[in-house]
Each structure stands twice: as C-alpha cells, then as structure tokens.
Amino acid sequence: MTNSYILKKSVKSLPLNWYYDLKQYEKEVGKVWKSEWFYACHEDNLKEPLSYLTLQVSNFNILILRDKKGLVSAYLNTCRHRGSILCKEKEGKLKTNLLVCPYHQWSYNASDGSLVKTSSIITPKNFKKSKRGLIKVKMKIWNGLIFLNFNNKKKWNSKKVFVDYSSAFEKLKVQHYKVGHVWKKTINCNWKIFWENYSECLHCPNLHPELSDLVPIYGRRLVDVKDDPQWKELIKEPHPKYQGGLRKGSETWSTDGSAQGHKTKYLEDKKNFPGYIYMTTWPSMFLAIFTDHIRLVRVLPLSSETTEIMSEWLFQPKTIKDSKYNKKKVVDFAVMVMQQDSDACELNQKGVHNPIEQPGVLMPEEYEVKKFHDWIKKRI
Ligand code: FES
Ligand SMILES: [Fe+2]
Numbered sequence: 001m002t003n004s005y006i007l008k009k010s011v012k013s014l015p016l017n018w019y020y021d022l023k024q025y026e027k028e029v030g031k032v033w034k035s036e037w038f039y040a041c042h043e044d045n046l047k048e049p050l051s052y053l054t055l056q057v058s059n060f061n062i063l064i065l066r067d068k069k070g071l072v073s074a075y076l077n078t079c080r081h082r083g084s085i086l087c088k089e090k091e092g093k094l095k096t097n098l099l100v101c102p103y104h105q106w107s108y109n110a111s112d113g114s115l116v117k118t119s120s121i122i123t124p125k126n127f128k129k130s131k132r133g134l135i136k137v138k139m140k141i142w143n144g145l146i147f148l149n150f151n152n153k154k155k156w157n158s159k160k161v162f163v164d165y166s167s168a169f170e171k172l173k174v175q176h177y178k179v180g181h182v183w184k185k186t187i188n189c190n191w192k193i194f195w196e197n198y199s200e201c202l203h204c205p206n207l208h209p210e211l212s213d214l215v216p217i218y219g220r221r222l223v224d225v226k227d228d229p230q231w232k233e234l235i236k237e238p239h240p241k242y243q244g245g246l247r248k249g250s251e252t253w254s255t256d257g258s259a260q261g262h263k264t265k266y267l268e269d270k271k272n273f274p275g276y277i278y279m280t281t282w283p284s285m286f287l288a289i290f291t292d293h294i295r296l297v298r299v300l301p302l303s304s305e306t307t308e309i310m311s312e313w314l315f316q317p318k319t320i321k322d323s324k325y326n327k328k329k330v331v332d333f334a335v336m337v338m339q340q341d342s343d344a345c346e347l348n349q350k351g352v353h354n355p356i357e358q359p360g361v362l363m364p365e366e367y368e369v370k371k372f373h374d375w376i377k378k379r380i
Contacts, residue, residue, distance in 0.1 A: 004231060005226045005227055005367050006364035006367055007362065007363070007365075007366065007367050008364070010361050010362060010363055010364070011361070011370055012359045012360075012361060012362070013359045013361055013373070014192070014373055014376075015359045016352045016359060016360065018190075019304075019352040020190065020304055020305055021304070024304075025301075027380050028301075028376070029058045031379045033057055033058060034150040034151065035154065035379070036149070036283055036379075037147045037148070037156065037281070038147065038148055038284035038300070039145065039146070039148075039281065039284045039285035040055055040062070040147065040148050040298075041146055041310075041312065042145055042174075042177070042179050042296070042312055042314060043072060043141060043144045043145075043146060043175065044144070044177070044178050044179045044314075045091075045182070046066040049066055049067065049070050050067070050093050050095075050096075050110070051065070051066050051091070051092070051093045051094075052065035052066070052087060052092060052094060053065075053090065054087050054089070054091070055148075055300070056300065056308070057300050057301070058300075058301050058303070060076070060150070061077040061078070062075070062076060062077055062137055063077040063086060064139075064146065064148075065110055067097055067110045068097040068110070069111065072139070072141065072146065073111075073113070073136065073139065074137040074138075074139045074146075074148055075134040075136055075137060076134065076135040079101040080106070080115065080134065081101065081103070081106050081132075082103070082104075084101055084104075085102075086101055086134075088102060094110060097111060098110060099134070104119050108133065113133045113134030114130070114133040114134075115129050115134075137149070137150065138151070138152050138154065140156040142156070143169065143172075143173070143174045143175050144175030144176070144177065145296075162279050162280060162281045163280050163281065163282060163371070163375070164278065164280055165279060166289075168266075168267070168277055168289065169279060169289065171266050172264060172266065172267075172289065172294070174294060176316075176317060177294065177317070178314065178315055178316075178317050179312050179314060180293070180315040180319075180320055180327050181313040181327055181331050182310065182311070183311045183335055184309065184310045184311075185309050185338070185342055186302065186307070187306070187307045187309060187342045187346060188305060188346050188349055189306075189345040189346055189349035190301075190307065190349060190352075191283065191299060191301040191307045192372075192376065193307075193348050194299050194307050194309065194341075194345055195282065195283070195299070196369050196372065197341050197344055197345050197348070198280075198286065198341070199366070199369045199371075199372055200223070200365055200369055201218050201221055201222060201365070202221045202363070202365055203221075203344055204218040204219065204221055205218070205219050205220075207340050207343075208337055208340055208341075210336065211253075213247065214246060214250060214257060215240075215245075215246060215275075217241055217242070217244050217245075220241060222365060223368070224244065225242065225243065225244045227365055228242075244274050246275035251263070251291055252290040252330060253288070253290055253295075253330060253337075254329035254330045254332075254333050255329045255332050255333045256329060258329065259290075259291055260293065260315075260319070260326055260327060261292055261315055261316070261318075261319025261322050261324075262292065262316050262322070264291055264292070267289070267291045268291060275290070276288050276290055277289040282372065283299070284298060284299055290330075292315070292330070293313055293315050293319075293330055294314040295311060295312070295314070295334055296311065296314070297310070297338070298310045298311075305349060311334065311335075311338060313327060313334070315327070
C-alpha cells in the first residue's frame, strides 16, 4: 500500500442537508465565496475597449469592463443612488466611456468608477460626489485569466490559489491565447456536488464510456496510476490503463482523439507529458491543458440548489487564424462529458432531501473529495 493515494479507511461524507439547507448555504457564501479568489473569465472575452460583461455569484452581481484605453476593472454592478442594477445585460459595449444608470441616469466614469453627474436640479452642499463612486471589486489578472475577490484584503498567490499548481501553465503564455468557444449551463445541484463529481472517477466507466475509452485508466474507475495499491508492479505494464495518459494514437480530448490546429511545442517536448494536465482552484474553476487547446470550467453558485458552469476553449492565435482549424471535435467531446457529469450531479441532488440523519460515505478512491471537504470545513 506504500505511496498509494487512496484512503485506507472509509470516511464520513458531508451531512446531506449541507446540499440544500439555506443557513448552510449562506454560511458558505459568506465564508467561502465572499472571501476566496474566484475566476471570472479570460481577458479575451472583453475583446475591444468599452466592452463589458456581468457575472452572477449567488445574489451578487459584478460588472467587468474594459475602458476606452483598454484597462480592465471590476465593480459591484449597483448604482450608488438607490441601488439599481447598472448594467442589465450579460454582456455588451458602452457607447462612451460612461456608465449610465438606467433608473435616474446617474453617470459614472468607466475608467475609475467615479460619479460624473447626478440628474438632480441642484447639488446639495452636503452631497459628496467623491463618496458616491462605484464600489471596486478586487481583481487579479494572472496570465490573462481574470480573478476576483470580494475581500479587498486578500493577497494573490498563484501557488496557494491553485490546489494543484503546475509550473507548466506559466510557460504557455495563456494571456496571448484566444477564446475559440464558450458554453454555459445551469445545473440543478448544489455547487459542492459539482466539485465532488469532478474529484472522482468511480462513475467514469458507466457514465463516461467515450471518455473511459480515450483515457483508459478512467475505465478502471481511477484517476491516477498511484490509486492502485499495486501500482509499483502495474506501472511496468505498457498499456495506458496502467500507465495513465491517452489511448494509443490519440493526441487530445476530442471525438476521435485527433488534435485541432497547432500543437504546443513546449508540451510536445515535455518529458512524460500524459496528454493532459489539470489545475484546480476551489471554489470556482478547473482548467485542463491539452497539446492543442486549454479548456477552463468556471463554477458559480446561483442558489443553494442551482449552479452555473461556463466552459471556455482557448486556442493559440495561429490556430484561430488557420483556415483548416475545426474546433468542433474538441468542443463536442467536452460538452458531451460535461453534459454527462451535469446529469449525474442532478441525480445526486435529487436524492439528498430524504430524511436520512446519517451522512454519506467516502470510499478509498474518493480521496480528492475528502480533500475538498476538508478545505470547506476549514473555512466554515
Ligand atoms: S438608482 Fe441609479 S440613478 Fe437612481
Ligand atoms: Fe465525470
């Protein structure tokens, strides 16, 4: 059993009411979502000056925009007059460098959020315009990825923000990548159910037959070579079922295993590159690096029992410009897998309401689920 990752004992899962109880949900919003860094999107989603997008995190709404000079900033999407939402649309483009409230038309400078003008007939002496600017949300743009934090005091540390930080990522210069496709879905489940599903492969052979064929070790309900107590013996077997990595002859996660567009030289030259590298940042995002693209999946709670996922496919600029580039194979494959996982999450959510006092249980392969539970428990 030495050096195997798996749990040696079964351990309690979380209480079932943690997946729907409103008090528990509010606690998690306060202690997790209002205090941890969460992912918004790749900068390339704001392609031109004056473009903006809005983001829903539970009951909070955030506005991210690129001003006329190209600088990106994030604000709470609320007018400082009487609290109307400022930008109603999910995304759009401002006509000028001003944000105008749709209610009584106060206007704000898009570059710094300062209040430019009210619509009142006079300005009372005791009214301080300087105190009525938009509220900034702390932001960090890391390699082109926009991260936000409701807690202004939080410092950024990429090695701590990611639970499984890989230095390979910083070599790729992802700030130059382009967003080739975006896909969104609302799943009827608590946000933690999404992460639990993501963290294990016990469900892989029955729910992801195509993925288990492409990544043979998943077909054994394992995610890592070291999940098998006998791994030191089995690693001598040449089959990817024991070695990890992709099915022979496959290059990426796509419907037929073929890569699309241009491959990344750094990854191709990398010793022992298994065909994919994952990086995870709880509570909001994981990304998967493939030789021809990067896929990011953002996870945001909308309510105690609904979660929005958003996936972005990033490609190198030369791939996007290539007339032979066909993103369909990589997009279709990942959407199929995400759809299968979403269905599983909804099944899970449907079962948690029954009056069962005892929590569920985690089995040996679910060590990553335990790690996630420990992470949550430490914060609430
Ligand atoms: S609430 Fe925005 S101008 Fe009145
Ligand atoms: Fe899955």
